[in-house]
Amino acid sequence: MILKVALFLEEIVSSFVINTNTAMKYILVTGGVISGIGKGIISSSIGTILISHGFRVTSIKIDPYINIDAGTFSPYEHGEVFVLDDGGEVDLDLGNYERFLGITLHRDNNITTGKIYQYVIEKERRGDYLGKTVQVVPHITDAIQEWVERVARISVDNDTAEPDICIIELGGTIGDIESMSFVEAFRQFQFRVKRENFCVVHVSLVPQPNSTEEHKTKPTQHSVKELRGYGLSPDLIICRSTTPMPLSAKEKISMFCQVEKDHVICMPDVKTLYRVPLILEENSVFDFLSTRLSLTEKTNYDQSFMIKWRDLIERSERHLDEVVIALVGKYTALEDAYASVLKALNHAALFCHRKLKVRFVHATDLEANTKKDDPVKFHEAWQNLCSAHGVLVPGGFGSRGVEGKIAAIEWARTKSKPFLGICLGLQCAVIEFARHVLQYKDAHSAEFDKTEHEVVIEMPEHNTGYLIGTMRLGRRTTHFVTDDSIVKKLYGNVDSIDERHRHRYEVNPKYIEEFEKAGMKFVGKSDDNERMEILELENHPYFVAVQYHPEYISRPLKPSAPYLGLIWAASGELKNVLTHVDKAEPSPDTPLKSPGPFSHVNLFRHA
Known part of the structure; x- marks a missing residue:
């Protein structure tokens, strides 16, 4: 009996030790x-x-x-x-x-x-x-x-x-x-x-x-x-x-x-x-x-x-061909303001075996007022923009610098320069296209000005008067509405993707038909088919803008598809890369949610 009690106590003690180790x-x-x-x-x-x-x-x-x-x-x-x-x-x-x-x-x-x-x-x-x-x-x-x-x-x-x-x-x-x-x-x-x-x-x-x-x-x-x-x-x-x-x-x-x-x-x-x-x-x-x-x-x-991880480090420290991206924003004095954007660019550059160089261009320096007040700063800003291999316009809030962003986007569009717009970058691309292609000279966003042609409007669920709890936030699904899409190919030819959002304004649905007739295609839309999530421009090497923030889920070993496309295009390799994607057969187990770039084909060999 004593032996049984001793064994029972030993079992309890041993169980306690195991639980401690697994706590x-x-x-x-x-x-x-x-x-x-x-x-x-x-x-x-x-x-x-x-x-x-x-x-x-x-x-x-x-x-x-x-x-x-x-x-x-x-x-x-x-x-x-x-x-x-x-x-x-x-x-x-x-x-x-x-x-x-x-x-x-x-x-x-x-x-x-x-x-x-x-x-x-x-x-x-x-x-x-x-x-x-x-x-x-x-x-x-x-x-x-x-x-x-x-x-x-x-x-x-x-x-x-x-x-x-x-x-x-x-x-x-x-x-x-x-x-x-x-x-x-x-x-x-x-x-x-x-x-x-x-x-x-x-x-x-x-x-x-x-x-x-x-x-x-x-x-x-x-x-x-x-x-x-x-x-x-x-x-x-x-x-x-x-x-x-x-x-x-x-x-x-x-x-x-x-x-x-x-x-x-x-x-x-x-x-x-x-x-x-x-x-x-x-x-x-x-x-x-x-x-x-x-x-x-x-x-x-x-x-x-x-x-x-070691291979990632070796590529990041190796002397590679340089790709220069002009980041046009208004918080350029503090790199941490664009921390995720910079990391997403870097992830994509490493994947493409390129050494990334980012030029920060303050959006207000590109505006006509700056040319008048400080011509040196104006010309330096345009020199930095024009000599870059690609242009990125990230998200932001407020009217300051918007005209400079629109000017940079017009230059990228008319000069066939690879361009990626994120959130506000998409809205600015829509405004620029409405002004200079559709010829609505007063086209603007309701966030910045009240005009006859508000091509960007406030979302209906936005409750005015508060700064918190009023934005479309977090993970949302975007559905591709056409197979003829560069972005869809970059995501691995999936039907839908999940990305994170942070915005209050959206493209005005009543202008969509006019935009698409003029060559601006909205290739990705929200679940309810009401919100424009991804736009591409016809007859352009890479003119892409997204309403979401793809940088939030970019990973060192799994770069974001839109950023990857920008780097490939800025390096002059996108057409060749997409040719290999078209020839590849999709894997039957390719996930439909948040896939990695080129999820069904290994493109390292094509770098």
Whole structure:
């Protein structure tokens, strides 16, 4: 009897150990010294390494600002607003997670102070706290922990299984007053989920003064001291620096920050961000995480993943034929305003074995007023535009720079220059065509001016008076209405595609017949056949515009089809490439939703 009880207890203990090892694992990434240190890329790269070893990974980005989401931010304030499948308008770092990890996240994967306080206040209004005084501790901190635990278990993509590991990036810098409630929440969280399931990675700056070029470790020491003072001890310290750190600097950080020397990793500036996962892998980050979090080794995973990643890096750093794209926008002073656009261009260029060079052309510099007020700036802008191999007009809001965009589009149309318009870029292309081909000189968008010929109108469901909840957001289906379409061929000759949207205005349906008679074909339409999603121009090498934002789902190993077409056309290879597509037989298992470019034919051999 005693033996049976002992065996029974042993079975329970062993079951408990197994459950502990398979529990959700959390990696918290914090930043020190300055913001914008690269926590998002580090988080994405750690996830890439874990995925390459077969683990299911999800990510959460915490932004301490009080805004509910990023939807109302100016691009100059916070960079690009990234849009998710479910319509969530979130921080651009979630774009990095999706691109690096190849997953689809949700709006709740972006936590803000505004969301947390809104959630707690709504509970208080319902009486959930039974009349208690609502305080930062425990109510706000509990809400943060509950949110993280709930979101971490949401499956990504079509995988019904829960993720194995959740990577949490805490925005800002340790010591910021607005992030204190989150820091306290994670101090408690490490005990809630047990230490063996929680790991802290601290990313810090190690500056190098020009006078000595010596690596200064004192800022990192102070940053870690402050983090430890809040009750969180870093398990791994990643030091950002201009050049590789000497061993003496690593030893100093190790000694004063109470972290083993092997757990202090230098991350110097690199030519391409795609190299960051490899640097972490070379520094045995997976081995560290495997030991620290007691990860169970996976056996059924794609071991060629990192080989593909290395090939991507080699192509990105190789000296290739250059392709120059003129990006005509109004936020050109800040590259982060077009982060996803630039990455999508880069993904396509790498696929086409081209070295990308982007020229930022401020749209207002192309306008006639600039020629009058500042002729030098005007001529420089047109020189940059005219000497490029292709033209891209991205999305945006507001009337500033619209006339410059229209002028650039007219030049691309009349000079047979490869052109891609995104969102507002499509609307500007429609306005330009109406003015100069249909001869409606006053043609415009209702967003900018009230005229007789409003070829772009406000969508009926747009509720005026509010800036949030009024746009057509997230993943929508576009159906191809003809087989005679360059874009359809680029997508792999599928009947429909799913892409993400972010807009309030659409092409006026009453002008569609006139446009198409004059040679502007709307080859892709919405589910209800009412909204124009894709336009192409007849008798032009590549004149394409889309109402959606294809850059949002572009991936390093799976570039976006419209961007791929622009790069091929700008390189003078599109006609040859499409000939091979026409000859290829579609694969019977080609997916109909969100296919990759040329999903049924391998075109690397035709590059």
